[in-house]
Amino acid sequence: MLKKAIIVIFILCCNINQKDFINYDRCVWNGMLAYKREDFSKSLKFFQKAFEIIPDENPSDYFYAAAAALKLKQNTVAEELIVNSILNTNASKDYFNSFSEFNEFRKTKTLQDIEKKYDSLKELFLNKSNNRFLNDELNKLRAKDQKVRKKGDKTLMRYTDSININRLINITKEYGWQKKGWIILWHQRGTYEDDDNYVWKYFKPYINEQIREGKIRKDFWAIFEEEISILSKKKQLYGFYFRQFKSFPIIDIEGVDERRKKIGRPPLWYLNEVYGVELPETYKTNNSKTIPLD
Missing domain, CATH: 1.25.40.10 (Tetratricopeptide repeat domain)
Incomplete structure (x- = not known):
């Protein structure tokens, strides 16, 4: 076996x-x-x-x-x-x-x-290829990330985030994108709309190229877009924050399943059936609750 x-x-x-x-x-x-x-x-x-x-x-x-x-x-x-x-x-x-x-x-x-x-x-x-090295390196970054957040020192947090993101850029340049590094990039989201910021000058074109080549999922940036929508409009685009539908309702809820489909996410009803998520009262679906294979 x-x-x-x-x-x-x-x-x-x-x-x-x-x-x-x-x-x-x-x-x-x-x-x-x-x-x-x-x-x-x-x-x-x-x-x-x-x-x-x-x-x-x-x-x-x-x-x-x-x-x-x-x-x-x-x-x-x-x-x-x-x-x-x-x-x-x-x-x-x-x-x-x-x-x-x-x-x-x-x-x-x-x-x-x-x-x-x-x-x-x-x-x-x-023991396969660079797995041990990358696993150790990324675990160190994640550990530092969480440790500083538990302390609550914002100055130290910004410093640690800066050190971590620079290390993640170097790792990505040498070994390609690593899923474990996502949380490190996520903690740079405050500057996401600043295309002159060195973090996004590197990661946006790199990730977009990986998406075009089919190496990274096309929904990669969707959570960043969701965050911006919540901060600027107090509303969601895709329904990622499903525990906060009342605080942050979904924009154009009639079109949410189509938007989710475009980024490669299942329809909203799927969250209810599989995970028991309570859906907005205004959400309606006319399909048979099936997902076609083609």
């Missing part, structure tokens, strides 16, 4: 484009809908199809797929999925231990075996 999974991580190197992201997401969204509707067989098939498209995107997707397999008593399949989540996406042990859908299966041999070999599987991921 482990040998098979180890082989997977070393052969999974593929060129991704925006169409792959679209097809992957549609499979995952349908997988999540089927899971919440307790059609676990259908859910598992959708997730497995998604992993054929992009094998190293999101640990959460692997975990839900594994949970579906466990519900179906396909423990061998579940083990493979969890192993691949570690080897392909660097799924953290803390997340594995806190993932609530696994709770009813914690005492099974499958999850106990995974628990025992989790650290060794993590080492296999870290």
Whole structure:
């Protein structure tokens, strides 16, 4: 089992484009809908199809797929999925231990075996290429970022943010964009509209080029746009702040699903069905609550 999974991580190197992201997401969204509707067989098939498209995107997707397999008593399949989540996406042990859908299966041999070999599987991921170096470097930046915010010293925070963003620029120049660096960039959002700022002079053209090449999702800047809309208009464009619909209502709510579609996000009703989000009273959907695969 482990040998098979180890082989997977070393052969999974593929060129991704925006169409792959679209097809992957549609499979995952349908997988999540089927899971919440307790059609676990259908859910598992959708997730497995998604992993054929992009094998190293999101640990959460692997975990839900594994949970579906466990519900179906396909423990061998579940083990493979969890192993691949570690080897392909660097799924953290803390997340594995806190993932609530696994709770009813914690005492099974499958999850106990995974628990025992989790650290060794993590080492296999870290030993690949520059993974260990990048993981360590980005964890240091994130740790500094959070530590200074807990202290509440704004002067020290600005200084640390400056040091961190400069390091992130250097890492990106040498190794490309790293998802773990997002929070460091997010904490520069106060100057997002200043195109003369050195941070955005570097990151905007770089990220835009990566989006055009299909290496980064096209919704990358959407949360920044949402933030600007809230600050300037007290209203949301996409509904990212779903716990604050009353404080920050959605602009032109009739068109929100179309706007979300353009940036590669599921319709608003999906948030309600999958995550139980309470939607605005003015939101209406005329579709059958299905997501087409093409």
